[in-house]
Amino acid sequence: MLIKQISIFLPNQKGHLARVTGALLKNKIDIRAMVAFDTADFGILRAIVTEPDRALEVLKNDGFVAKISKVVVVEPEDRTGSLHEIFALLAEKGMNIDYTYSFVMRKGEMPYFVLKVDELEQALEALTQNGIKVINKNEINE
Amino acid sequence: MNQQRIWSTSETLSRDEYHAIQLKRLKDTVDRVCRDVPYYSEMIKNAGMQPGDIKDLDDLSAIPFTVKEDFRVNYPFGLFAVPKQQIVRFHASSGTTGKPTVVGYTKNDMATWTELIARLVTMAGVTDEDVAQIAFGYGLFTGAFGLHQGLEHVGASVIPMSSGNTQKQIMIMQDFGTTALISTPSYALHMAEVAMEMGVDPANDLNLKWGLFGGEGSTEAMRQEINRVWGLFATENYGMSELMGPGVSGECQALKGMHISEDHFIPEIIDPATGQVLNEGEVGELVITTITKEALPILRYRTKDITSLHYETCDCGRTTVRMAKIQGRSDDMLILGGVNVFPSQIEEVLVSSDGIGPHYQIKVFKQGYLDRIEVDVELVDAEVLDSFQLLDSLTQSIRNRLRAVLGIDAKVTLVEPRSLARFEGKAKRVIDMREEK
Structure with a gap:
């Protein structure tokens, strides 16, 4: 199953991240994964949240530029080489990973990995067929 | 388009008719200000002229200019040609510094x-x-x-x-x-x-x-x-x-x-x-x-x-x-690294760019001896959030167009929608932080 990810325009301003998290908190939306890299003047914050559609509405109403796109979320096995297997598999199938980031570490369990691939449906199929655990929406909200 | 209405027959006279009306009214005006406005009679005299010197419209170019400062010097009623009793309405411009300009x-x-x-x-x-x-x-x-x-x-x-x-x-x-x-x-x-x-x-x-x-x-x-x-x-x-x-x-x-x-x-x-x-x-x-x-x-x-x-x-x-x-x-003209640029030209480029809103802010400052120009624009199109390259290429394309059209290199920064100042009166969109010339 493909998961909805939310992308938010991030101008380089003090307190901007807190404005985003504040807006989500106010509306009781939980953040499951989040990533933003250091860029000179502006960047993109990506997040997996509970209720992404409502999150988009909330953020847009608060004046943020935001959009929903889809990603694959997988759970690698907890052993050396398991991540390599996932990336190698997609490379072998000729799929390009635009970016990847991981969920917050859970108690004694492996974090989920978010993969943004151009060919999402094919990636989903390839991963499932090769025994890699793909996460569905309900698991994210657990 | 339908036949356009024209309010007055005075809008469709021949060039000769305008010329004749203007010459007569110009002569009257110069006569009147020389008689009734001491500031103007002095100015005309200092220019070595007399009221009767206006024989043709070309003679207008010999009269000195009036500038905004003349209103300030004559505040409030020094340039008026009639007694205050004949005034039925006053208006004044927003004086950004000091006294406003008074008109009647x-x-x-x-x-x-x-x-x-x-x-x-x-x-x-x-x-x-x-x-x-x-x-x-x-x-x-x-x-x-x-x-x-x-x-x-x-x-x-x-x-x-x-x-x-x-x-x-x-x-x-x-x-x-x-x-x-x-x-x-x-x-x-x-x-x-x-x-x-x-x-x-x-x-x-x-x-x-x-x-x-x-x-x-x-x-x-x-x-x-x-x-x-x-x-x-x-x-x-x-x-x-x-x-x-x-x-x-x-x-x-x-x-x-x-x-x-x-x-x-x-x-x-x-x-x-x-x-x-x-x-x-x-x-x-x-x-x-x-x-x-x-x-x-x-x-x-x-x-x-x-x-x-x-x-x-x-x-x-x-x-x-x-x-x-x-x-x-003429006094808004920015001279940026030797290139003359009007803010309106920058605006023209920005407003015709996709993905951004019509509001903007221009900042000019010195970096060493060089003029630096920064333009803040509001991002409105969420589609470019798919990848950083898309976002980055949006700013690059605006920068390239500013360079191609105006010959200036401006740093373009995207900001959030509705984060730039809105103006209900005259917009002030240029902040020049260079030293006073």
């Missing part, structure tokens, strides 16, 4: 002003069937009252809303069936944003047909944007309180420049650096002489506005001279 009108001046506004609003498409909402601030500023009188004169139903209270503006538009909007162009764009937030689509849910914009300059791209969001036909008009207020010139529906009422004003274009009069079609600073004003006749006023004059008969049938869209202010 006699009964005849008020009639002239009203007539010139009637010409202007007719050119813009307004008739006695229209409901006109004035969203200029009422008060000492000439804009609101000027348009008000002329709109009533053509029989339009006037709503004197004044500026601000934007949600109420939208409500009144809906409830009164407003068909004509009178405001600054930037306030019109702001009002459209507010309407959208209220769930009102200006183009489909309102009845606007005409937009009469003035009080600040705008670009062709801004006009297109206003036409699109409001679903109306926008024209621009021009004036300044020193000369009368709005009504000096305005666009007709042919959109070939702003018609100047030549039976009341004589326009010239000069080189702002040398003061030399330039030829028809050449770009320079607009200089205007009033030839019918009683209370405050003004000789050769330097408007600081950069434009050009065009004398061929317009498609609308009017024969009055047209001034091109204002390209900038």
